[in-house]
Amino acid sequence: MRRNLKRIVYGAFLVLILLLPLLSRNEYNLFVTDTAFLNIILVSGLVFLTGFAGQISLGQVGFSAIGAYTSALVTMRLGMPIPIGIVAGVAVSVIVGLFVAIPSFKLKTFFLSLVTIAFGEIIHLLLVNLTALTGGSQGLFNIPPMKLGDTPFTNTLYYYLFLVIVALVILLMYRLKYSHIGREMFAVNDDDVAAEACAINSRKTKTFAFGLSAGLAGLSGALTAHMVGFLTPDPFTLSNSVNFVAMAVVGGLRELGGGVVGGFVLTWLPELLKLKIQGFENYYLMVDSVIVLLVVVLLPSGLGAILFKGLSRLWGEKQGAVTLHNSKSKEGE
Amino acid sequence: MANILETKMLTKRFGGIVANHGINLKIEEGKTTGLIGPNGSGKTTFINQVSGIFPPTSGNILFRGEEISKKPACKIASMGIARTFQRIQLFNHLNVVENVLVSRSKFMSASALDIALGTAKVRRKEEAQFDKAMEFLGIFGLDKDAWKLPLSLPYGKRRALEIARALALEPVLLLLDEPVAGMTKEEFMDILGILDILKERKMTMLLVEHTMEFIRKAVDWVYVLNFGEVIAQGPFEEIEKNKAVITAYLGDEE
Amino acid sequence: MVLSNLLQNIIGGVSVGATYGLIGLGVVFLWQSIERINFANISSAMIAAYLFYTFYAQLHLPFFISLVASIAIIAVYGLLLRYLLFEPINHHGGGELEFVVATVMLSIFWLSAIKAFYGGVPRPFPPVFGEATSFVRIGSVSIPFVYFSVFFVALVLICALYLLLWKTMIGKMLRATAQNKETASLMGINVNMTTSLAFMLATTIVGIGGILLAPTYFVSLDLGAGPIGVKGFASAIMGGMINPFGTIVGGITIGLVENFSALFISSVYKDVISFVILVVVIIWKPRGIFNWTTKED
Numbered sequence: 001m002r003r004n005l006k007r008i009v010y011g012a013f014l015v016l017i018l019l020l021p022l023l024s025r026n027e028y029n030l031f032v033t034d035t036a037f038l039n040i041i042l043v044s045g046l047v048f049l050t051g052f053a054g055q056i057s058l059g060q061v062g063f064s065a066i067g068a069y070t071s072a073l074v075t076m077r078l079g080m081p082i083p084i085g086i087v088a089g090v091a092v093s094v095i096v097g098l099f100v101a102i103p104s105f106k107l108k109t110f111f112l113s114l115v116t117i118a119f120g121e122i123i124h125l126l127l128v129n130l131t132a133l134t135g136g137s138q139g140l141f142n143i144p145p146m147k148l149g150d151t152p153f154t155n156t157l158y159y160y161l162f163l164v165i166v167a168l169v170i171l172l173m174y175r176l177k178y179s180h181i182g183r184e185m186f187a188v189n190d191d192d193v194a195a196e197a198c199a200i201n202s203r204k205t206k207t208f209a210f211g212l213s214a215g216l217a218g219l220s221g222a223l224t225a226h227m228v229g230f231l232t233p234d235p236f237t238l239s240n241s242v243n244f245v246a247m248a249v250v251g252g253l254r255e256l257g258g259g260v261v262g263g264f265v266l267t268w269l270p271e272l273l274k275l276k277i278q279g280f281e282n283y284y285l286m287v288d289s290v291i292v293l294l295v296v297v298l299l300p301s302g303l304g305a306i307l308f309k310g311l312s313r314l315w316g317e318k319q320g321a322v323t324l325h326n327s328k329s330k331e332g333e
Numbered sequence: 334m335a336n337i338l339e340t341k342m343l344t345k346r347f348g349g350i351v352a353n354h355g356i357n358l359k360i361e362e363g364k365t366t367g368l369i370g371p372n373g374s375g376k377t378t379f380i381n382q383v384s385g386i387f388p389p390t391s392g393n394i395l396f397r398g399e400e401i402s403k404k405p406a407c408k409i410a411s412m413g414i415a416r417t418f419q420r421i422q423l424f425n426h427l428n429v430v431e432n433v434l435v436s437r438s439k440f441m442s443a444s445a446l447d448i449a450l451g452t453a454k455v456r457r458k459e460e461a462q463f464d465k466a467m468e469f470l471g472i473f474g475l476d477k478d479a480w481k482l483p484l485s486l487p488y489g490k491r492r493a494l495e496i497a498r499a500l501a502l503e504p505v506l507l508l509l510d511e512p513v514a515g516m517t518k519e520e521f522m523d524i525l526g527i528l529d530i531l532k533e534r535k536m537t538m539l540l541v542e543h544t545m546e547f548i549r550k551a552v553d554w555v556y557v558l559n560f561g562e563v564i565a566q567g568p569f570e571e572i573e574k575n576k577a578v579i580t581a582y583l584g585d586e587e
Numbered sequence: 588m589v590l591s592n593l594l595q596n597i598i599g600g601v602s603v604g605a606t607y608g609l610i611g612l613g614v615v616f617l618w619q620s621i622e623r624i625n626f627a628n629i630s631s632a633m634i635a636a637y638l639f640y641t642f643y644a645q646l647h648l649p650f651f652i653s654l655v656a657s658i659a660i661i662a663v664y665g666l667l668l669r670y671l672l673f674e675p676i677n678h679h680g681g682g683e684l685e686f687v688v689a690t691v692m693l694s695i696f697w698l699s700a701i702k703a704f705y706g707g708v709p710r711p712f713p714p715v716f717g718e719a720t721s722f723v724r725i726g727s728v729s730i731p732f733v734y735f736s737v738f739f740v741a742l743v744l745i746c747a748l749y750l751l752l753w754k755t756m757i758g759k760m761l762r763a764t765a766q767n768k769e770t771a772s773l774m775g776i777n778v779n780m781t782t783s784l785a786f787m788l789a790t791t792i793v794g795i796g797g798i799l800l801a802p803t804y805f806v807s808l809d810l811g812a813g814p815i816g817v818k819g820f821a822s823a824i825m826g827g828m829i830n831p832f833g834t835i836v837g838g839i840t841i842g843l844v845e846n847f848s849a850l851f852i853s854s855v856y857k858d859v860i861s862f863v864i865l866v867v868v869i870i871w872k873p874r875g876i877f878n879w880t881t882k883e884d
Contacts, residue, residue, distance in 0.1 A: 056684055103870065109683045110624045111869050114820065118866045125859070172449055179448045179455065180438045180462075187424045187435045194422040197384060199410035199439045199502060208445070242691050249688045254426070285699040293692040297672060300681030320480040321428050324463070 002315040009311070017163065021156040030155035034227065036267035037162035038220045043247045044169050044259030045216030050245070051253030052182065053209035054189030055104050056113045058241050059120030060217045063093045065127060065236040067218025068225040069134055072143045075226075082146055082226055089222035090215050097214020101207040120241050127233035139232035143225050158227055165223070169216065170260065177256055182323045185209060246292050252304025254322070261304035266292070335362045335397075337506050337537045338383065338414075343392035345378055345561075352378040354561040355392070360506065365528070365538045367548045367569070370558030371581055376541045377419055379558070380508050383539075384416045385409035397505070411439055413505035417495045417512060423483040429494055430479040433466040436501035440465075469501045473527060489520030496527055500536075507531065507538045513547050525550060549573075557581070594728045596846040602734040604842020605741035606799045608835035610815065611822025612748065613793035618828050619765035620785035623686050627668060627693035629819055631790040632797025633810035635661045636712070637701055639798050640806045644713045657798070658791055665790030666783055673786075698808055709807030716740070716802055733802050741799055745835060748792070752831075761785060793819070814861070821865035840864075 021030055042064060049055050071089035074080050080088075103115045127134050134140065145152040146161070153161070176182050184205045187195040192202040225231050243266065251262020269291065273284040299306060317326050338360040345353040352375045360366045368376050382389050385406035394402040401409055410416075415436075424432050441462055443455045470476040473493045483491055492512055499507060513521050528551050531538065542548050548555065548569060555572045557565040559581040565572055572578055610632060617625050635657050642653035672693065676685050716736040722729040752758035764771040764781040772778045796819075797810050804810055818841055825837025841861050848860045 050684065056687070107869070110687075111824075113687065114824075114869060115866060118862060121859075121862065175448050175451050176445075179459070180434070180441045180443070181445060181448055183427065183431060183435055184438055186427055186431075190424040190426055191422050193386065193406070194418065194424065195435065196386075196406035197410050197416050197418075198436045198498065199407050200435065201405075201407045239695075242688075242695075245684075246688055246692065249685060253684070283699075283703055286696055286703060289692045289696040289699065293689055293696065296681070296685050296689040296692065297675045298679060300676060300679050300685040318480075320482075321431060322426060323431055323434075324428075 006311075006315040006317070009315075021159045027155055030159055032267065032271050034155055034158045034162055035224075036264050037159070037166050038224055038227075039244070039247065039267050040166050040259050040263030041162075041169055041223075042217045042220040042259075043244055043251060043263040044166075044173060045213035046244055046248040047251065047253060047255070047258040047262075048173060048176070048185075048216075049209045049213035050248055051255070051258060052177065052185040052189065053206060054185075055101075055206055055209055056109055056245075057100075057116040057210075057213070058113045058238065058245060059100075059116035059118070059123075060213070060244050061236045061238075061241045062120040062123035063097060063214040063217035064221035064224075065123050065233075066096055066221070067093045068221030068231055069127070069140070070218075071222035072140050072225045072231055073133070075144050076140065076142070082144060085226075086219065086222040089225075090218045093218025093221070094211045094215040097211045098207055100214065101203075101210035104206045104210065105203050117238055117241075120236070120238055124233055124236050127236060134233070135231075137233060139230060140225075141230045143229050143231065145229055146226050153227075162223065165219075166260070170256065173256055173259075178323055178325060181208070186322055246296075249300070250292060250295050250303055252302025252308070255302060255304035255308055257308060258302055258304045261307060262302070265303065336360065336395075337362050337397060338539070339393075339395045340379075340383070341393040341395070343379070343382065343394065344390050345375075345382060345387075346390045352561050353382070353389070356558075356561075356563055358556055358563065360537060360539055361554070362537050363535045364553040365532060365540055365551055367552035367555040368539060368541045368558060369543070369545070369548055369555060369572075372543070374558040374581075375561040376558055377510060378561075380416060380510050380539070380541055383409075384414060384508060410502060410504075413503075414508065415499035415502040415504035415506070416508035417492070417499055417510055419510045419514065421488075421491050421495050423491060423495055423498070425483050427483075428479070429475060429481050429483065429486070430463070430466050430470060432483065432494060433469055433498050433501045434462060436498050437462040437466055439502065466501060469497050472500070472530060473497045487520075489516060489523050492516070492520070492524060493527060496524075496531075500531070505537065507536050508541070509538060510541045511543055512540070513542065513544055521547065545573075592850065594725065595730055595734075596850055597843065598730050598734045598738075600843035600846040601839050602738040602741070602842070603800070603803055603845075604839035605738055605745070605835065606796050606838070607815075607818040607822050607841050608838025609741055609744065609796035609799070610793050610819030611826060611834040611838050612745075612831055613789045613791075613796065614819050614823040615826060615828055615831065615834055616785055616792065617789040618823070620782055620789075621673065623673070623683060624820075625668065625673075625690045625789070626687065626816065627672070627690040627697070628789055628793055629816040630694045630697040631661050631664060631793040632800065632815055632819075633701060633808065634664065634697060634797070635794030636797040636801040636806050636810050637705065640710060640712070640801075643715070644710075650715065654798075658794060661794035662787045662791045664794075665787035668790065669783055669786040702808060707808060709805035709809070712801040712806050716799075737799050737802060741796075744792075744795060745831075748831070757784070761788075817865060818861045821861050821868070824865060824868050 024030070042060060046057065046060055049057055067089035070092045071085035074088045075082055075085035100116070100119055104112055107115060128137055147153065148157065184195065184200050187198065187200060188202045188205045195202050247262035247266040248258060249262070250266055251260065252258035255261070270284060270288050273287055277284045277287060295303060320326070336359045340356055340358045343353055343356040344351070356379065368379065370376055381387055382402070383394055385401070385404055385408065389402050392402070393400055396412065396414065401412070424435060427435070441458050443458050447455050467476055467479065470479055473496070475490065475494055475497060478486060478490065483494060486494065496509070496512070513524050516524065525547070540548065540551055552569060555566060555569050556563050557572060557578050564577045564581060565575045610629070613628055613631070614624065617623065617628055638657040638660055639653055642648045642656055643650060672689055673686065676689060716733045721732040723732050723735060752762060760771070760776045760781050761784060763774065763776055764778050765785070768778055800810060800815065804815070809815060818838070821841055822834050822838035825840065826832070826834030841864060844864065845860055
């Protein structure tokens with residue numbers, strides 16, 4: 001295996017992303033990239049839930065909303081510091097996620113997707129109607145931004161903060177995937193009856209997956225709230241839940257980096273299209289949906305799958321296990 | 334000799350259909366018991382109840398004296414009952430050794446927190462279980478295929494893998510549901526070989542089969558099911574000659 | 588005053604509910620064939636309505652030609668869905684999830700395409716089902732004629748479908764394939780043809796449903812988006828995804844419940860109601876309201 005080549009490529013990549021904000025000082029681009037990071041966090045959770053554990057969810061924005069509004073309210077109404085707000089946002093999302101797992105015990109794909117859609121819609125309805133708590137359609141304003149001393153974070157600072165968080169999220173997923181927990185997920189995904197026959201509690205597995213993905217979605221929402229400074233029910237719709245699922249599929253459902261690839265590509269694609277295709281908003285939406293459609297039809301395993309398999313072949317690494325490190329397979333097999 | 338498994342008046346109804354009716358069955362420790370009968374006689378329903386896929390409508394299932402009829406499948410599996418399925422049900426996206434490792438999860442006492450932190454303890458346990466899994470594969474001659482995907486293996490080896498995965502659970506009782514269905518003569522002999530290995534290890538087994546040839550060579554005691562009821566039981570030589578059994582099978586083309 | 592409202596709501600509910608049921612039938616059809624839900628199928632309703640509108644109201648083609656052309660195009664759309672979407676996804680190793688995402692993306696494409704070319708403002712549907720101002724008098728109550736004509740057409744269509752599925756050779760082949768593909772092909776049925784037929788039938792039924800719904804919903808994006816889809820699915824689920832009768836009854840139920848909740852509670856919740864029904868039925872009676880057994884049992 002060309003280990004050195006691998007180190008060089010990853011090293012170069014690392015240097016590039018560390019220096020990116022200093023190379024491109026375009027504030028708007030930085031903002032889009034920051035948003036991409038937040039999407040990556042959510043989509044990574046979705047990859048874990050749907051790609052690894054096989055549970056479809058078309059309602060992830062519901063958890064995102066819970067995280068966002070909880071953190072906003074905790075910092076605004078209870079005057080808590082932002083880290084506490086974020087922890088609270090994640091905690092509440094996780095707890096709700098554990099409950100949403102329950103329908104998954106008995107329902108399969110299409111029917112489960114309907115229930116998750118219902119979950120998302122209900123959260124949206126609550127956001128619009130519980131005006132005293134959420135500010136209704138007007139939403140919440142003046143959400144405290146993250147500060148360094150007395151200065152609010154710049155896009156650049158958010159960039160580095162989110163980069164660290166994304167790195168930690170990927171590390172967590174890496175550890176989980178290459179462990180018996182990851183194996184249990186994939187087993188339940190392939191055949192939950194057979195998994196139970198191997199003494200795996202598929203309910204516990206599904207609950208864990210839902211909880212984790214809900215928490216990551218909540219984290220993403222909470223961070224968004226403080227970065228943007230205001231919240232309305234508008235972005236928390238089915239439409240966006242579908243977008244996130246599209247990101248997961250395009251990125252690669254069974255790939256560790258699926259969230260990264262999908263989140264990055266599909267956050268940037270509409271932006272690039274908006275630039276290239278002047279005029280009607282609908283035209284770029286048409287092109288965007290067709291592109292995603294093509295990727296899903298022609299490459300259902302996702303762009304990430306192509307990318308990482310290609311890279312593996314580049315440095316001569318043997319593939320062949322989902323939850324075991326390749327170093328375990330003997331040479332020459 | 335102790336009874337590893339005993340069912341008393343086991344009955345299962347699906348709507349208007351009675352799939353199992355008042356089945357009294359005993360499985361002795363260390364012996365291989367057969368369960369045969371024509372298609373639709375309720376054999377798989379019986380195994381599904383014992384393995385916990387669904388509960389009986391009435392009756393008892395006693396495993397080493399303990400009542401298990403209301404317990405969920407994963408609990409029953411962890412208590413020591415492993416099984417294979419009529420249609421081979423492997424984890425097709427995981428490779429051969431990973432399939433076996435799924436059963437070893439039970440022996441991996443590492444919490445999510447340990448795993449998240451990537452402690453040395455977790456690494457040690459993973460190593461240990463990996464070696465154990467390779468051992469089980471070795472018993473069935475599958476260790477060279479460890480890194481292959483199940484669907485790239487020939488049918489006979491896939492069945493062997495399924496049995497290996499069940500064995501990796503270190504069960505007290507092994508339920509095999511039609512292990513040689515659809516096999517060539519060669520594959521059939523391989524599975525018989527596997528069965529011999531299991532018997533050498535003194536594994537208690539319940540063998541559900543449709544193919545008489547296989548049962549003849551494999552079992553110590555046979556129960557015959559027809560229309561959900563036990564119509565005969567005994568050593569194979571007696572069962573073969575039993576009038577009721579012959580009539581039951583004559584009505585069913587092989 | 589109350590009586591007229593009541594009667595209007597009942598008849599209106601039954602009428603529009605029958606069309607929901609039709610859309611549900613399209614969903615059930617496809618589900619029985621390929622065990623997948625095709626979100627882009629629902630778009631057929633919108634596409635067919637816009638096609639008819641374009642041919643009849645904009646290009647001023649004769650009624651019959653407009654109708655036949657719209658239906659023909661929608662049928663071909665069904666065929667394209669099979670060969671450009673379903674088969675490639677299967678071929679490249681995708682499963683249910685990828686199919687769901689692909690069809691959702693396609694339906695978004697249609698929505699944005701229609702919006703780009705026709706604008707988002709709903710167009711009034713040409714009065715093919717009777718003038719908007721013509722009424723039928725029952726006693727002292729006036730019911731819009733449209734309710735009756737739409738219901739009548741829907742009924743005719745449902746009967747035609749029934750005859751097709753139960754009384755013709757092709758129908759029997761379709762049902763056999765839906766039950767069990769392997770057995771059907773062993774019996775000599777051309778499964779390839781019946782699958783294509785099922786796709787085409789599914790989009791055609793939904794397309795006609797869209798044309799029937801256009802008087803009420805106008806020729807608008809709503810026909811291809813959320814609310815209609817939800818009601819179609821809800822009807823299908825009430826039929827247990829298998830029972831056509833249950834699907835129609837389910838659709839009519841939804842139509843009635845909608846109208847009455849608009850009358851007694853608030854019209855804001857009209858769309859939510861069908862959604863709630865859907866979730867309740869899935870969780871409580873997953874086999875549909877008549878407890879039809881599914882294929883697996």
